[in-house]
Amino acid sequence: MLGACWYNQSCFRCIFALDVIGGYTFEIKFTRSRLRSVSHALGGWWYVIRTQQNAWIHALATVMVVITGIWLRVETRDWALLVLAVAMVWTAEFLNTALEVVVDLASPELHPLAKVGKDVGAASVLIAALSSIIIGILVMGPAFLEKLRVYSLVWQMICLTQEI
Numbered sequence: 001m002l003g004a005c006w007y008n009q010s011c012f013r014c015i016f017a018l019d020v021i022g023g024y025t026f027e028i029k030f031t032r033s034r035l036r037s038v039s040h041a042l043g044g045w046w047y048v049i050r051t052q053q054n055a056w057i058h059a060l061a062t063v064m065v066v067i068t069g070i071w072l073r074v075e076t077r078d079w080a081l082l083v084l085a086v087a088m089v090w091t092a093e094f095l096n097t098a099l100e101v102v103v104d105l106a107s108p109e110l111h112p113l114a115k116v117g118k119d120v121g122a123a124s125v126l127i128a129a130l131s132s133i134i135i136g137i138l139v140m141g142p143a144f145l146e147k148l149r150v151y152s153l154v155w156q157m158i159c160l161t162q163e164i
Helices: 013-018 023-051 053-072 076-106 112-163
Strands: none
Touching: 013 076, 013 112, 023 053, 053 076, 053 112
């Protein structure tokens, strides 16, 4: 067990595995494996943020939804719908990016089928974004219109008091 480990070198993990009793070895390997998976996922997330211009648009929209939801004091159930809508858009964007990268790898030269694959991936993001806009309007629209009505009434009262 002291030989080459996953990283091709002698390491503390291998030495430690000799000293522990059965189940602990599995727990250490399982935990490190999960941490490695999270690290790869965060790397993918950073790749999308770094390389995809639309990801910045999605990030801005996400921030606007959160700020507007807080301002409107959206209920917990409605927050769940908003979170699902935002997650749907982000998931579509990440899958589209993965599809684009794989198509570029498989077909570095221009090919009509490669274009179709990329266009269909982009269409999935568009469908998710439009659906989330509709969900946002349905969830926050009535409360937003009510806030505007209240502010309009307050503004009218301010203007009337200044005329007197």
